[in-house]
Amino acid sequence: MSIFTQNRSVRIFIGILVLFTLGVTVMSEAYGTGAISVSFTKVLGMTLCLCLAALAMDLVWGYCGILSLGHFAFFGLGGYGIGMWLMTARTEAVVRANLAGGVIPPTEAEVSQATALQIFSVVGAEDWPWMWAASDSLFLSLVLIVAVPGLLALVFGWLAFRSRVTGVYLSILTQAMTLALSLYLFQNDTGLRGNNGLSGLQNIPGAEAIGQDRISIWFFWASAVALGLAYVAAAWLISSKFGNIIRGIRDDEQRVRFLGYRVESYKLFVFTLTGILCGIAGALYYPQAGIINPDEIAPIASIYLAVWVAIGGRGRLYGAVIGAAVVSLLSTYFTGGRAPDIALGAFRIEWVDWWPVLLGLGFVLVTLFAPKGLGGLVDYVVRKDRA
Amino acid sequence: MHLLRRIAMSLAISVFLMAPAHAQDASLQDILQTHAEEIADPSRRTVGETLDALVATGHPDLPEFLTRWQSREAWQRDADGLFVYIEDEDADPLVLLDISTGETVGEAGSREVTQLRPNGGVRRVIGGALVQFQLGAEDPAARLDALEAIGNDPDESHLPLIEARLEVEEDPAIHARLDVLLPALLIAFAEDDADRVAAIQTLDGNVSLDARATLNRVLATRRFVGAELPADTNVAAILSPGTGPLPRDEAYAMLVSAELAPARISREDQRAVLAANVVEGRVGGVPVATLNTEAARDTAYAALVAEGLAEPIPTEADVDAALAAHVFFDAYSEPSSIVTEAARATLDNIETRVGAYRFFDLSLDGISLASIYFLAAIGLAITFGVMGVINMAHGEFIMIGAYTGYVVQTLIADYTLSIAVALPLAFLVTFALGVLMERSVIRWLYHRPLETLLATFGISIALQQIVRQIFGTQARPFTPPDWLAGSVTINDVISISSIRIAIFLLGVIFFIALWLILNRTRLGLEVRAVTQNPAMAASMGINPDRINMLTFGLGSGIAGIAGVAIGLFAQVVPDMGSNYIVQSFMTVVVGGVGNVFGTLVGASMIGGLQKSIEWFNPTNTLAAQTYMILFVILFIQFRPRGIIALRGRAAGD
């Protein structure tokens, strides 16, 4: 792993991540002092997953210049992938326990039918939709978590890049993609329980006896590991020749094409890879969130993803992570009712109400005055160091 | 019973009309008091008897009371149950009037009297009793009410009344209604089949709902099953099980419920039977623990059948044989086949026509939807299409336009005037906002188009939240004036609301105006020059800053006007803009960036497409939207520059 020796920022990032993970563990309820509650552990774990998605967004936008406004669709697909397995396995266990109480032992068909009824009666169906075919196998579900977002990204990307849809047009097209997907999932009879989505995902089948305090920290670790690995892999990728080419595509697509590179293939590779990364992030995120429904992949979610990267500073990996972490944690803080209101005589400024305004104006200010984002501050510090 | 009641009523009414003086002995109040409970709290099913009793008295003040009762203008005093009218509902205290003399009988607070509130069903029954009096009334609305009542509950006694009325009626709307009602009554009550067929034929080509309803009533069918076709029934269709309208399972279920075949045993029933026959841990010799496969269960069940402990399961062959041995058919309730055939032919004829009209109506809806998309997108066609600025706050300009309309309406009571004020004001407000935004934010980002997207997105969420803070999350009422509230109705199939026509016209005006501005004015020339080559334009003496500012302001201002129009027909809420933003971008992109005509084509395509998908699957609007977007995504793959693609230098990069 020469990437560690060559790249100081990777060393620093991994160092901070390890320290942070240890710190949270030491303060967790399950393995430490309990200073950090289970719910906050979950918030931190989910934030790490969002950081991972932002990292992917940074790769595709910050390094390859494709402003995708649809990457949260892949994130959601990953969540649905793991959610199907979680729901099926948990419900099947309940159903088996119940049917075992009958006089006659149940047939497999009866178990499957009763499980389907339990899951789908909420949308008025009783049969397994085709897309749940793999949901009884954890292994197949894990494959799907990678394969489905990957395949969607591949097909979409192939169509789009092949016909040279670029820039703003591509952004709008990706936005349309995620809108179409969320509208599709909103329909009750498409097999993924419509607006109900998949719920109860925090209960891990086979781990009923284990408390959420431990499950939450395990998922936190898993998210941290995924983020760490993805960071190292992304750093390696962009420091290679491949990284130079995609940066070249970002800066001047035509020139790279005239140099003889197959620009479309490079773009397609990055688009698909980041789609898969988002899928993995989603698969880790939703068991911590507990519920996924089509609202999650509404177009605005993907725009936020881009905004995090812009605020953190695109074109630098840690920038994406900083942006996602800062904005989402601040939002949690201000909308969670914990920030004290400011009384101005007769008028009270309630953070819950005014936070979106500040956030929106913040985007404008960052875009106008700090095009390099918060990550740009690091440059400033580092340069001062050396000076 | 029903018919008797009818006859009694018409008799009573003739008594009424001939001898009004006859029933003066008792006052109406006394008569009403004997039915006080039923009048105060009537039910649709029982009020008829009360009405019969009332009408039978032939009291001359009764029609007035019934009319008032029906329109909820009669009251009852709580203290003594006296029925009264009230002079002015808003007065305090209320002045109570006698129901016969109209004289003041006292005063009461609003809590001391109860309004008689017959529900819709009861009011229809009262309407039936009022037919006689209303049919000759001066007020056309009352006559129409009477015809409505007859239509709801036709009766033989109405036939001569309708015939007589048809002679003298002059109001065209009522005449049209009579033209349908007379055949309807003839079909229902004429003795001779030939008369009935003739009546049916007069309805030919009449697409009104009433005409179709009349014919459909004649053609009502019921489904039967039997060993063979009965001789005296008027059969509509013989059905073969397993095809089209009669699936195999449904057909067999009919046989089972008619007790013509044994029931099929479902897996659940089988399991229950097995569970009921467990003997020493075995069922039919099979150990219970092994009954977890269907094969094992079948074996055990067969053993039970052999022992006579269970019903045999009909095999598929048994089912087929049972189905083949019976006849399934739909039969008309109407016994005369001549009548049903004539009705069928006439209705088919009408339906063909209705189909064509319906297609036309849906096309109108499509055009209307397209014009809404066009209106929502046209501002964007300028800021995005011509200038290349991605304004994510475009939807919020629409929203602000709508709120401007709402605010103006709260200040100016006259709806027509308020809209006349709101349209230009919305333009000014959003024009100013647009200019402000362009000067403060966008002009710094012309060379970074993707970042405009982020900055304007920030503005969009800030604007949304600010409006939410000012006006609250609740939808605000923004009401069109009366002349825009109705609809243009050509017949019972084709109709379109006036507000949609207005939106369409507004779209056309915008299109023409913008086309003229961009292609025929100095400003348009300068805009096009600046967007194609700012440096060159600047060197020709055009001030690009000024042009950009004005163009962006123009686009925003148009979004504001569009907002007023959209707010009139949809809901005015802080996040209404986000409903239109993605669609608007798609409209512009599909149509082809850089010209207004493209946006028009794009909107027509998207609107038309969505309506045609709905035509195929009318119960799922969401699916239509999904497929429409998928189509757009695919379409852009094949025409990345949109339908109307600019060529050459004008296409820019």
Added chain:
Amino acid sequence: MKKLLLTSALALASANAASAEIRIGILHSLTGTMAISETTLRDVMLMLIEQQNAAGGLLGEEIVPVVVDPASDWPLFAERARELLTVHEVDVIFGAWTSVSRKSVLPVIEELNGLMFYPVQYEGEESSRNVFYTGAAPNQQAIPAVDYFLEELGVETFALLGTDYVYPRTTNRILEQYLLDAGIPQENIFVNYTPFGHSDWSSIVADVQALGEGGQQVGVISTINGDANIGFYNELAAAGIEADDIPVVAFSVGEEELAGLDTGPLVGHLAAWNYFQSADTPENEEFIAAWHEFIGDENRPTNDPMEAHYIGFNMWVQAVEATGTTDVDAVREAMYGLEVPNLTGGTAIMLPNHHLAKPVLIGEIEADGQFSIISQTDPVPGDAWTDFLPESAILVSDWPGLDCGMYNTETDTCVQIESNY
């Protein structure tokens, strides 16, 4: 960045160190799309708590409300519920509006054995040990309304129009079966679903109008949610359809919704609820007066979910007073059979299936945005599992008797003790 995380973690932890007073968690969205409906419920809870404190508190302690904002974001409901129960250590939660948000909270509240009062009419098919449903089940709203259509208005052709989500879907499924059982043929039932906030109603209204060609009285059962109603009623009015021609009964249009719209086109159409502001009783008069004083606005309407919270809060207070503790299990046991006055006259009774017995009211919309009550039934016991769907008809919920919320009466087994989410 790390420092920031630590400080917010500490801020969280410090909230923990509170005294032993009684705490009530209020879990209603204050921002986002649901804020429009839920903010009012937060306010009404604050009012009820203030009144109770003014009357001496509960068990001699002061009641402290803990308000959090789940921001109309379903995963946040689970997160905030966990915070309320573990960090703020509340004794009971009043909250949630949409079914999705309730389903999001369920696993958390069952895991941590919390207690929640859910105040909104919903689709039924659920009974959790830890939730009391003070809103209407389908048989307390939809079925009586359909009976009214069948009996009183003589409707024979039905259009079931709804927004595409679980409440309309399940309600319409139940109603469809109910209508079929009542002898209405399948072809006389037209079902249509539209997305949230739908505004393009002209074709659907035309379809409904065309139903009249069967020659029968047409009626619309509307489970259309929220803002979409505006466009729908406007289009009905534009097409010249009045309540006498085609009556519409809505299950999601109440006083609060009417406040935001021009009621002109709606006059005469119907709504079915368990409460209307126009109910003429002394309790209601007092409640409305207190509400107007609390909120400082004479024009703020009261509505059905507010009454549900009123009943739920009073029941909980009674149960706590009866047991002398706020312990969840003790309070839960004490709840069954409790009776408190509702605002429309009579009393509401808590049933063993965690639902209420309440009267059903049908009201006609008036021009001033109020409803005139034209029908009021005797109290109807809420049914957790509907009798009109075969797979649900065999299920019952009886917590004190069977200790099970989903009990199969055919096989005599408890299908599951935790809820189906």
